[in-house]
Amino acid sequence: MNSSAIEWTTATWNPVTGCTKVSPGCDHCYAERFAERWRGVAGHPYERGFDLTLRPERLEQPLRWKRPAFVFVNSMSDLFHAEVPESYIRSVFEVMRQARRHTFQVLTKRAERMERVCRRLEVPRNVWLGVSVETPVYYSRVRHLQRVAAPVRFLSCEPLLAPLVALPLDGVSWVIVGGESGPGCRPIEEGWVLAIRDACRRKGVSFFFKQWGGTNKKRSGRVLQGRTWDELPAA
Numbered sequence: 001m002n003s004s005a006i007e008w009t010t011a012t013w014n015p016v017t018g019c020t021k022v023s024p025g026c027d028h029c030y031a032e033r034f035a036e037r038w039r040g041v042a043g044h045p046y047e048r049g050f051d052l053t054l055r056p057e058r059l060e061q062p063l064r065w066k067r068p069a070f071v072f073v074n075s076m077s078d079l080f081h082a083e084v085p086e087s088y089i090r091s092v093f094e095v096m097r098q099a100r101r102h103t104f105q106v107l108t109k110r111a112e113r114m115e116r117v118c119r120r121l122e123v124p125r126n127v128w129l130g131v132s133v134e135t136p137v138y139y140s141r142v143r144h145l146q147r148v149a150a151p152v153r154f155l156s157c158e159p160l161l162a163p164l165v166a167l168p169l170d171g172v173s174w175v176i177v178g179g180e181s182g183p184g185c186r187p188i189e190e191g192w193v194l195a196i197r198d199a200c201r202r203k204g205v206s207f208f209f210k211q212w213g214g215t216n217k218k219r220s221g222r223v224l225q226g227r228t229w230d231e232l233p234a235a
Contacts, residue, residue: 001065007210007222007230008176009072009105015059015092016077016084017045018052022109025134025159028184031076052083059091062099073106080110086117097124107132107156111144123150128174128233130154135162146171152233158210159185163192167199173233174206179213179220188213193224206231 004012018035021027032050039049062071073079073096079089096104107130108114114129123129129150131141134157145153152173157164159180169175177196179188193209200207209229212220222228 001067001069002061004072004075006072006075008208008232009070011065011069011071011102012075013058013062013071013073013104014076015055015061015095016052016074016079016081016088017055018048018050019077019081020052023132023134023138024161025109025132025138028159028180028182028186030182033182035076052077052081054084054088056088056091059095062095062102062104065099065102068101069103071102071104073104078108078110079106080108080113080117082110082113086120089117090121093121093124093127096127100124100126102126103128105130105154107154109138109141111141115144115148118148118150123148125151128152128154130156130174130176132156132158133164133167134159136164136167139168142168142172154233157196159213160188160192160196161186163189164196167196169199169203169205172203172205174208174231175200176208176210178210179217181211181213181217181220182215185213185215190224197224197229206233208232 035046035050038044038046104127109132111131131145154174156176158178209224211222214220
């Protein structure tokens with residue numbers, strides 16, 4: 001199993017790698033930074049850097065993982081990228097359907113395509129669908145998500161780049177919030193985080209605070225008002 005240090009999941013599965021930027025949240029992409037380190041290294045999985053690449057040899061990996069896990073799908077890509085054929089997306093969903101012991105977390109910035117594709121397939125009960133929302137400009141992603149028949153819908157407000165006033169939460173079960181980390185990271189304000197937490201509490205939405213971020217995210221930690229917030233939705 002590909003264990004993960006990401007706080008809100010336990011494993012990652014990348015049947016696709018590589019991506020292209022679509023919004024400010026992508027500006028300092030950790031996945032791109034990692035993959036491009038290996039561009040041109042013969043035989044390395046990221047020999048082609050962050051170029052979008054289908055990985056059919058990885059499709060059946062979750063079927064071989066015996067221990068139940070939360071599985072973040074495509075931590076190094078976006079399943080609903082325009083260059084990923086719908087037939088391949090269907091293959092990914094079929095594997096998730098078969099691997100019932102796991103809970104799969106699919107996060108995208110291509111919410112319009114996600115809605116369009118999911119109209120034509122059934123989302124398995126062990127598949128959670130989410131969208132990234134870094135500023136209010138991208139509330140449209142939430143509206144696309146709200147129209148998808150998924151057992152759990154979630155938002156990833158990371159990197160949080162602005163206050164999310166009147167964040168639409170109808171039909172949403174879970175919100176993850178985090179500050180940007182690494183080189184060039186942009187600041188996050190406590191008031192932005194508290195406003196989202198309070199909105200979640202009013203609506204009965206599970207709230208997960210991932211990190212303050214910064215150039216040293218371990219030192220910055222993830223304590224908000226004296227405690228950690230690790231709420232998970234009821235599946």
